[in-house]
Amino acid sequence: MKVQEGIPQxxxxxxxxxxxxxxxxxxxxxxxxxxxxxxxxxxxxxxQAITLVESSLPEHYDKAQSIIxxxxxxxxxxxxxxxxxxxGAGKSTFIETFGLHITGEGRKLAVLTIDPSSEQTxxxxxxxxxxxxxxxxxxxxxxxxxxxxxxxxGVARKxxxxxxxxxxxxxxxxxxxxxxVGQSETAVHSMxxxxxxxxxxxxxxxxxxxxxxxxxxxxxxxxxKADGPNKMIAEGAKVTFQNAIxxxxxxxxxxxxxxxxxxxxxxxxINELWEIIMDYFKFTRKxxxxxxxxxxxxxxxxxxxxxxxxxxxxxxxxxxKLLRQELEQQLYEGTITSYKAAVILLDKYxxx
Amino acid sequence: MKVQEGIPQxxxxxxxxxxxxxxxxxxxxxxxxxxxxxxxxxxxxxxQAITLVESSLPEHYDKAQSIIxxxxxxxxxxxxxxxxxxxGAGKSTFIETFGLHITGEGRKLAVLTIDPSSEQTxxxxxxxxxxxxxxxxxxxxxxxxxxxxxxxxGVARKxxxxxxxxxxxxxxxxxxxxxxVGQSETAVHSMxxxxxxxxxxxxxxxxxxxxxxxxxxxxxxxxxKADGPNKMIAEGAKVTFQNAIxxxxxxxxxxxxxxxxxxxxxxxxINELWEIIMDYFKFTRKxxxxxxxxxxxxxxxxxxxxxxxxxxxxxxxxxxKLLRQELEQQLYEGTITSYKAAVILLDKYxxx
Numbered sequence: 001m002k003v004q005e006g007i008p009q010x011x012x013x014x015x016x017x018x019x020x021x022x023x024x025x026x027x028x029x030x031x032x033x034x035x036x037x038x039x040x041x042x043x044x045x046x047x048q049a050i051t052l053v054e055s056s057l058p059e060h061y062d063k064a065q066s067i068i069x070x071x072x073x074x075x076x077x078x079x080x081x082x083x084x085x086x087x088g089a090g091k092s093t094f095i096e097t098f099g100l101h102i103t104g105e106g107r108k109l110a111v112l113t114i115d116p117s118s119e120q121t122x123x124x125x126x127x128x129x130x131x132x133x134x135x136x137x138x139x140x141x142x143x144x145x146x147x148x149x150x151x152x153x154g155v156a157r158k159x160x161x162x163x164x165x166x167x168x169x170x171x172x173x174x175x176x177x178x179x180x181v182g183q184s185e186t187a188v189h190s191m192x193x194x195x196x197x198x199x200x201x202x203x204x205x206x207x208x209x210x211x212x213x214x215x216x217x218x219x220x221x222x223x224x225k226a227d228g229p230n231k232m233i234a235e236g237a238k239v240t241f242q243n244a245i246x247x248x249x250x251x252x253x254x255x256x257x258x259x260x261x262x263x264x265x266x267x268x269x270i271n272e273l274w275e276i277i278m279d280y281f282k283f284t285r286k287x288x289x290x291x292x293x294x295x296x297x298x299x300x301x302x303x304x305x306x307x308x309x310x311x312x313x314x315x316x317x318x319x320x321k322l323l324r325q326e327l328e329q330q331l332y333e334g335t336i337t338s339y340k341a342a343v344i345l346l347d348k349y350x351x352x
Numbered sequence: 353m354k355v356q357e358g359i360p361q362x363x364x365x366x367x368x369x370x371x372x373x374x375x376x377x378x379x380x381x382x383x384x385x386x387x388x389x390x391x392x393x394x395x396x397x398x399x400q401a402i403t404l405v406e407s408s409l410p411e412h413y414d415k416a417q418s419i420i421x422x423x424x425x426x427x428x429x430x431x432x433x434x435x436x437x438x439x440g441a442g443k444s445t446f447i448e449t450f451g452l453h454i455t456g457e458g459r460k461l462a463v464l465t466i467d468p469s470s471e472q473t474x475x476x477x478x479x480x481x482x483x484x485x486x487x488x489x490x491x492x493x494x495x496x497x498x499x500x501x502x503x504x505x506g507v508a509r510k511x512x513x514x515x516x517x518x519x520x521x522x523x524x525x526x527x528x529x530x531x532x533v534g535q536s537e538t539a540v541h542s543m544x545x546x547x548x549x550x551x552x553x554x555x556x557x558x559x560x561x562x563x564x565x566x567x568x569x570x571x572x573x574x575x576x577k578a579d580g581p582n583k584m585i586a587e588g589a590k591v592t593f594q595n596a597i598x599x600x601x602x603x604x605x606x607x608x609x610x611x612x613x614x615x616x617x618x619x620x621x622i623n624e625l626w627e628i629i630m631d632y633f634k635f636t637r638k639x640x641x642x643x644x645x646x647x648x649x650x651x652x653x654x655x656x657x658x659x660x661x662x663x664x665x666x667x668x669x670x671x672x673k674l675l676r677q678e679l680e681q682q683l684y685e686g687t688i689t690s691y692k693a694a695v696i697l698l699d700k701y702x703x704x
């Protein structure tokens with residue numbers, strides 16, 4: 001049930017650039033129509049389904065869930081790559097070059113972005129298209145910006161569900177990009193098969209900004225901008241990182257994280273990186289780790305969704321909100337134990 | 353309100369070595385009697401109060417909480433040091449030598465252990481005494497093994513409350529030791545002012561065992577067993593760690609983690625380590641970080657207690673237990689989304 005490659009996508013029907021009145025005239029599809037459209041590789045319907053996933057209206061939620069469930073069986077053949085990078089690593093330029101390499105390999109590529117702080121506006125959509133100009137115009141790529149601002153858990157869920165829809169629409173390669181260096185990396189790590197970290201040469205201070213937990217996630221560390229006079233500095237940084245990696249615990253994939261240098265601008269090292277990634281997938285599919293990780297991720301995501309819900313339910317309860325500040329003040333003054341303060345709030349929540 | 357140092361502790365009244373019938377003949381004290389006894393530095397009463405804290409009986413719980421609350425104001429002058437180490441680093445030998453150095457400085461030392469997997473028996477208590485033979489007999493030291501096995505949260509809470517009681521009894525230096533290299537380090541980190549990590553020279557494979565998150569917590573990394581032919585290897589490891597530390601994010605104390613070598617057996621580097629620790633406390637007390645961290649820890653502990661409770665309450669609910677496995681199976685088979693599975697369980701829990 002792969003997408004029918006024969007049907008060309010009319011570039012004029014890009015729903016992201018529809019006018020307001022065009023949006024209103026959109027047909028309301030049934031669940032089955034959505035699913036059929038997605039499976040046929042129709043980008044307009046795919047985009048509309050993603051909009052449904054991103055919606056916060058309850059009636060959209062139910063419809064979206066039904067669509068996703070029917071699309072679930074079509075996602076096992078894809079590869080999902082998470083990308084993050086330190087500020088200045090040139091993520092957009094990298095994704096543009098890397099993405100064109102991937103489509104050049106005959107693959108169909110979807111680029112998704114997670115940014116819990118984003119406010120989705122026309123501006124930012126156009127921004128995404130602009131910063132990856134060639135890739136966004138490529139017939140075999142599909143770029144979708146981050147869902148509108150929300151809790152990290154909410155934004156992450158929407159992105160996960162968008163992955164499923166894209167895969168059902170025939171995109172066999174998914175790049176999930178995180179914006180900034182922060183908490184969203186963990187969320188992305190929980191939804192991808194492979195994690196790529198872009199670093200900058202010139203170590204020292206710049207590296208302080210990246211959390212070690214993020215370095216620990218990396219399957220490959222790519223030092224970007226390794227061209228011209230910067231090449232030697234990048235090679236030096238490569239050695240530093242390789243040494244640092246010795247201090248890291250073994251990865252559950254059984255493969256050691258690799259460090260390489262590349263230049264997106266000069267298209268150096270991009271093919272080498274892609275081959276390392278392909279080897280990774282060959283190895284993990286053969287060892288069974290690929291499938292096992294996806295299964296584990298699904299279970300972990302259920303539990304983290306539950307914890308997040310319990311958390312929100314507790315701290316948003318009016319009685320808890322009212323007392324919390326007072327108890328924190330008492331903790332600050334050292335007049336109550338943490339345990340007793342917790343019990344008082346729990347008693348309020350459970351109305352005991 | 354420091355302990356009256358003039359009153360000697362009769363070494364024969366060590367409650368840990370009371371016979372069963374002696375235990376039964378113990379006087380039942382009132383809350384005020386407990387508090388007065390603790391504040392006077394009476395070890396027997398201190399030990400009994402700790403037993404009360406460790407008890408799982410509800411009537412003991414209420415009494416223990418009242419005692420702790422009255423002891424709370426007496427704990428601000430102490431210093432709390434967490435210690436963990438890789439297997440083979442020689443933690444017991446280290447604590448013996450380090451502890452004797454601390455008592456030699458005229459300080460009163462309590463050594464507590466956290467081991468969520470421990471089953472507290474007479475054997476393990478004697479075990480703790482044996483492995484720190486000299487220190488356990490020192491009049492100014494007090495060694496208390498881990499509370500009996502339980503959830504990490506439960507064991508951690510008991511240890512935190514034991515710290516408060518020990519401090520009220522005049523112990524101005526608390527060592528909290530974790531057993532094994534695992535999850536309990538984070539719990540200990542949340543209850544100490546300073547975190548010491550013992551590592552072994554001979555890097556490579558041994559280091560794989562330690563999580564980077566634990567290295568990130570360390571205020572000092574001490575490479576142990578740096579004596580004899582091992583000394584040079586230890587110095588080499590010191591350089592490796594110093595380089596690795598450059599990749600770590602800055603610590604909120606404002607101080608860079610330090611790396612040193614030491615030998616507990618030959619008493620080399622122990623005094624130097626102690627001086628680094630004293631400098632740390634001088635600096636953080638002056639900067640206000642010391643007090644600020646303790647306040648933050650109290651608030652964080654309240655929240656983590658709440659999260660742990662919500663978690664347990666959810667997953668121990670019969671309806672959740674019954675459905676959980678079935679949903680995990682469906683997730684494994686890829687026939688349901690994580691979000692939908694979470695919603696089903698949450699609906700059961702909240703009886704919606």
